Amino acid sequence: xxxxxxxxxxxxxxxxxxxxTTPNPMVGAVIVKNGKIIGRGxxxxxxxxxxxxxxxxxxxxxxxxxxxxxxxxxxxHTGRTGPCTEAIAAAGIAEVVVAVKDPxxxxxxxxxxxxxxLGVKVTTGTLRAEATRLNEAYLGYHIKKRPFVILKLAQxxxxxxxxxxxxxxxxxxxxxxxxxxxxxACSDAVxxxxxxxxxxxxxxxxxxxxxxxxxxxxxxxxxxxxxxTNLLEANDDRRTIIAAPADKIERFGRSRRANGAxxxxxxxxxxxxxxxxxxxxxxxxxxxxxxxxxxxxxxxxSFIKAGLVDKMYIITAPILLGRGIDAxxxxxxxxxxxxxxxxxxxxxVSGDDMVFVGYPKGIH
Amino acid sequence: xxxxxxxxxxxxxxxxxxxxTTPNPMVGAVIVKNGKIIGRGxxxxxxxxxxxxxxxxxxxxxxxxxxxxxxxxxxxHTGRTGPCTEAIAAAGIAEVVVAVKDPxxxxxxxxxxxxxxLGVKVTTGTLRAEATRLNEAYLGYHIKKRPFVILKLAQxxxxxxxxxxxxxxxxxxxxxxxxxxxxxACSDAVxxxxxxxxxxxxxxxxxxxxxxxxxxxxxxxxxxxxxxTNLLEANDDRRTIIAAPADKIERFGRSRRANGAxxxxxxxxxxxxxxxxxxxxxxxxxxxxxxxxxxxxxxxxSFIKAGLVDKMYIITAPILLGRGIDAxxxxxxxxxxxxxxxxxxxxxVSGDDMVFVGYPKGIH
Numbered sequence: 134x135x136x137x138x139x140x141x142x143x144x145x146x147x148x149x150x151x152x153x154t155t156p157n158p159m160v161g162a163v164i165v166k167n168g169k170i171i172g173r174g175x176x177x178x179x180x181x182x183x184x185x186x187x188x189x190x191x192x193x194x195x196x197x198x199x200x201x202x203x204x205x206x207x208x209x210h211t212g213r214t215g216p217c218t219e220a221i222a223a224a225g226i227a228e229v230v231v232a233v234k235d236p237x238x239x240x241x242x243x244x245x246x247x248x249x250x251l252g253v254k255v256t257t258g259t260l261r262a263e264a265t266r267l268n269e270a271y272l273g274y275h276i277k278k279r280p281f282v283i284l285k286l287a288q289x290x291x292x293x294x295x296x297x298x299x300x301x302x303x304x305x306x307x308x309x310x311x312x313x314x315x316x317x318a319c320s321d322a323v324x325x326x327x328x329x330x331x332x333x334x335x336x337x338x339x340x341x342x343x344x345x346x347x348x349x350x351x352x353x354x355x356x357x358x359x360x361x362t363n364l365l366e367a368n369d370d371r372r373t374i375i376a377a378p379a380d381k382i383e384r385f386g387r388s389r390r391a392n393g394a395x396x397x398x399x400x401x402x403x404x405x406x407x408x409x410x411x412x413x414x415x416x417x418x419x420x421x422x423x424x425x426x427x428x429x430x431x432x433x434x435s436f437i438k439a440g441l442v443d444k445m446y447i448i449t450a451p452i453l454l455g456r457g458i459d460a461x462x463x464x465x466x467x468x469x470x471x472x473x474x475x476x477x478x479x480x481x482v483s484g485d486d487m488v489f490v491g492y493p494k495g496i497h
Numbered sequence: 498x499x500x501x502x503x504x505x506x507x508x509x510x511x512x513x514x515x516x517x518t519t520p521n522p523m524v525g526a527v528i529v530k531n532g533k534i535i536g537r538g539x540x541x542x543x544x545x546x547x548x549x550x551x552x553x554x555x556x557x558x559x560x561x562x563x564x565x566x567x568x569x570x571x572x573x574h575t576g577r578t579g580p581c582t583e584a585i586a587a588a589g590i591a592e593v594v595v596a597v598k599d600p601x602x603x604x605x606x607x608x609x610x611x612x613x614x615l616g617v618k619v620t621t622g623t624l625r626a627e628a629t630r631l632n633e634a635y636l637g638y639h640i641k642k643r644p645f646v647i648l649k650l651a652q653x654x655x656x657x658x659x660x661x662x663x664x665x666x667x668x669x670x671x672x673x674x675x676x677x678x679x680x681x682a683c684s685d686a687v688x689x690x691x692x693x694x695x696x697x698x699x700x701x702x703x704x705x706x707x708x709x710x711x712x713x714x715x716x717x718x719x720x721x722x723x724x725x726t727n728l729l730e731a732n733d734d735r736r737t738i739i740a741a742p743a744d745k746i747e748r749f750g751r752s753r754r755a756n757g758a759x760x761x762x763x764x765x766x767x768x769x770x771x772x773x774x775x776x777x778x779x780x781x782x783x784x785x786x787x788x789x790x791x792x793x794x795x796x797x798x799s800f801i802k803a804g805l806v807d808k809m810y811i812i813t814a815p816i817l818l819g820r821g822i823d824a825x826x827x828x829x830x831x832x833x834x835x836x837x838x839x840x841x842x843x844x845x846v847s848g849d850d851m852v853f854v855g856y857p858k859g860i861h
Contacts, residue, residue: 289836290811290853291825292656300832437817447654449813451844451855452836453801455828461655464819468664472653473817480815480844480851487844487851489654491815 136230139163139170139202140260144232144267146175146184147204152319152344153178156420158205158235158271160184164192164226166199183208185217189224197225204264206235206257209247218244222251230256232264236275270321270423273443279413281423282441284433285316286460287448287486293457294430299332301458305450308484311341313427316446318344320425322374322416326432327353336363337427348421350374352399352407352432356381358390365392374419376412409439434462437473437493445475447489500594503527503534503566504624508596508631510539510548511568516683516708517542520784522569522599522635526552528590530563547572549581553588561589568628570599570621573611582608586615594620596628600639634685634787637807643777645787646805648797649680650824651812651850657821658794663696665822669814672848675705677791680810682708684789686738686780690796691717700727701791712785714738716763716771716796720745722754729756738783740776773803798826801837801857809839811853 146161154160154176162184164172171194174187182190185207189196207217207229221229229248234257235241248255265272270281287305288294295301303310317323318339325335330351337349349364349372356377358365364373371393375382379398386396397415402408416424426436436442447460466472475491482488510525518524518540526548528536535558538551546554549571553560571581571593585593593612598621599605612619629636637645651669652658659665667674681687682703689699694715701713713728713736720741722729728737735757739746743762750760761779766772780788790800800806811824830836839855846852 288656290656291823292652292654296830296832296836298831302833304833434819437819449853451839451842451853452833453825453828454830454833454836455798455801455825456823457830459655459820459823461817461819464817466660466818466821467662468660469666469668469816469818471660475815478815478849480846482844485842487853489813489815489851 134165134168136202136256136259139165140204140230140232142170142173143202143204144260144263146173147267149175150177155321155422158268160203160205162188162201162203164188164196164199164201166194166196171199172196180213183214183217186214186220189220195225198227200228200230201226202230202259204232204260204267206231206233206240206242206244207248208235208240209244210239218247218251221248222253226253228254228256230259232258232260233272236272238275269444274417274422278417280321280416280421281443282413282426282436283316283320283423283444283446284426284436284442285313285446285448286428286433287313287450288460289450289452289454291453291455292460293454294428294460295458296454297457299458301333304452305448305486306484309448309450309486309488312448312483312488314339314341315344316425317347318342320347320423321421322348322350322424324350324352324424324426324432326429327351327355327357328431329427329429330362330364331357331359332429334359334361334363336367346370346372347425348372348374350376350424352376352412354378354401354406356385365390365394368392368394371395376407376415378407406435409435409441413441430458430460430462433460434464437461438464440495442493445489445491445493448483449487449489451485498529498532500566500620500623503529504568504594504596506534506537507566507568508624508627510537511631513539514541519685519786522632524548524567524569526565526567528552528556528560528563528565530558530560535563536560544577547578547581550578550584553584559589562591564592564594565590566594566623568596568624568631570595570597570604570606570608571612572599572604573608574603582611582615585612586617590617592618592620594623596622596624597636600636602639633808638781638786642781644685644780644785645807646777646790646800647680647684647787647808647810648790648800648806649677649810649812650792650797651677651814652824653814653816653818655817655819656824657818658792658824659822660818661821663822665697668816669812669850670848673812673814673850673852676812676847676852678703678705679708680789681711682706684711684787685785686712686714686788688714688716688788688790688796690793691715691719691721692795693791693793694726694728695721695723696793698723698725698727700731710734710736711789712736712738714740714788716740716776718742718765718770720749729754729758732756732758735759740771740779742771770799773799773805777805794822794824794826797824798828801825802828804859806857809853809855809857812847813851813853815849
């Protein structure tokens with residue numbers, strides 16, 4: 134078994150925690166002794182054992198002299214659980230192979246230093262790319278000091294998200310609807326603009342798959358919520374957030390209509406719209422590691438234009454609408470060389486639809 | 498070996514003629530005797546043996562008492578080659594299994610009747626759908642009495658075929674360029690509007706793959722050809738066709754600029770544009786079985802709106818342009834239920850690009 138094989142197993146274990154670990158990362162660990170796997174573990178969520186500790190507890194024989202493979206730098210601080218570095222050394226593990234450093238300010242290299250202090254050999258960088266992708270939101274959040282922004286849109290073959298009359302239900306098929314809800318379940322928050330609230334009155338909850346509901350954010354300049362707005366009236370879990378200019382949001386926060394919504398005041402940009410960087414700064418402070426931008430087109434275009442999209446899902450249904458509401462508006466590109474490119478970029482089948490998944494270049 | 502297995506072989510043989518048989522169809526034939534294949538053949542092009550005759554000539558043993566599998570109804574008329582029906586009976590073949598009837602007025606069921614007259618058993622309908630797809634242009638031409646219209650466009654993820662400045666070179670990648678040229682090589686003619694001539698000055702020849710050049714057609718209301726127009730000046734093979742209103746085309750045809758171009762006068766529709774049905778009637782009379790519409794957006798949109806597109810290739814490159822020149826314009830769809838759907842519809846990978854291949858519903 135090569136280091137890569139063992140790390141691949143750790144990554145597969147880590148993956149089991151998807152959608153359940155936030156604000157913690159997904160972590161998997163495998164302990165190998167004399168060429169055999171003697172223990173495995175993964176992090177199941179906040180308050181539960183870290184992967185390293187789970188693997189040590191699960192070990193069939195003593196881990197003394199073994200090698201531990203883990204996709205993220207072990208922690209060295211006492212949070213809800215004890216520091217992993219101490220548990221590793223106490224178990225007599227001789228070597229730790231790690232994929233990526235944990236950029237969380239409470240760790241950030243200190244885990245490596247502590248392990249070496251304790252006499253444990255440390256190797257880093259095994260399957261770094263895969264491990265970075267796995268925890269892209271967690272890592273992006275701590276490195277860029279802002280949430281990882283995922284943009285999702287469902288369009289026709291000719292790039293329309295709705296007919297000119299505003300009809301958008303449903304462009305994509307049932308398989309893609311599930312994908313959309315899975316994306317919600319794996320994001321800390323879902324964001325829409327006021328236009329989408331007015332046109333679709335969405336609930337932004339997770340329905341077609343299992344998973345917890347994310348925070349629901351509306352960003353607005355106008356604050357003109359229609360009567361019966363689901364995001365305000367169905368807010369029993371207090372997960373609705375309204376982001377708006379200071380003057381508007383203060384008055385709204387004091388009104389009965391707010392119905393427990395969390396209110397953020399956001400600076401206004403030079404274009405008169407809420408400043409997206411300021412908005413993301415608020416979201417960072419609030420601890421949202423990932424935000425799924427669901428529309429509308431105007432908000433999506435603003436995020437792209439501001440270079441603030443980290444990952445994009447474009448679901449394309451096999452139909453043609455002709456003129457209607459464009460998925461993406463003006464990006465001020467003058468020629469093809471100015472077009473936004475992606476790396477990596479993939480197309481994946483989703484029922485009858487095709488889904489493009491890409492990371493905008495020069496942003497990531 | 499089942500009938501389907503044998504017919505599949507005949508179809509595979511027929512496929513070898515792709516791009517070389519027009520105005521004849523692609524036909525393959527397999528002769529089976531005592532459970533063994535004793536002969537194979539396919540049609541290599543005009544003036545060459547028909548598939549049935551080729552298979553009989555290639556037979557290792559006497560075809561007496563054998564079964565012949567062929568994807569299209571055998572001919573019964575004497576063209577450049579003798580009638581297949583007579584050759585089949587003369588060879589002593591006992592049974593003929595056919596996929597589809599040949600709608601060509603010179604055949605159209607008479608082949609079946611003649612075979613039965615000659616004492617040969619005839620079975621039809623084996624792998625009919627596959628065989629219909631294989632010769633979709635030939636069959637469509639004879640059944641609908643107009644060319645089979647294929648629309649091809651290359652766009653960005655957000656449905657733009659060019660930036661607002663008109664820059665469109667190259668949206669799609671090298672693999673898709675090859676696909677585009679393969680489509681040209683397999684079409685009887687390539688059609689563009691005057692806007693494309695003015696913007697791109699295309700040659701419309703086959704370059705990146707092997708194959709013969711199709712006819713090149715420009716359809717125009719204005720006839721404002723810029724100096725140095727490739728379609729006029731590089732017309733040594735006399736394959737350029739200009740389609741325009743009668744008054745314009747007559748004068749043009751007499752001018753030196755025409756340079757041997759074939760001139761068609763086409764009626765003007767109520768919208769002031771050349772009438773596409775009338776244009777297709779001219780193309781039918783000329784014998785063009787398939788026309789590849791390459792753009793621009795206005796012409797493509799007109800063909801879609803008129804319900805005259807039989808097959809569509811939409812090549813999508815993994816880039817975003819934002820506002821620019823839309824691939825598809827106004828189709829007058831008011832809601833999603835009015836959107837154009839496709840059956841069948843497929844997505845296929847082409848290098849970094851994704852290609853949608855679909856047959857518009859309610860047209861086919």
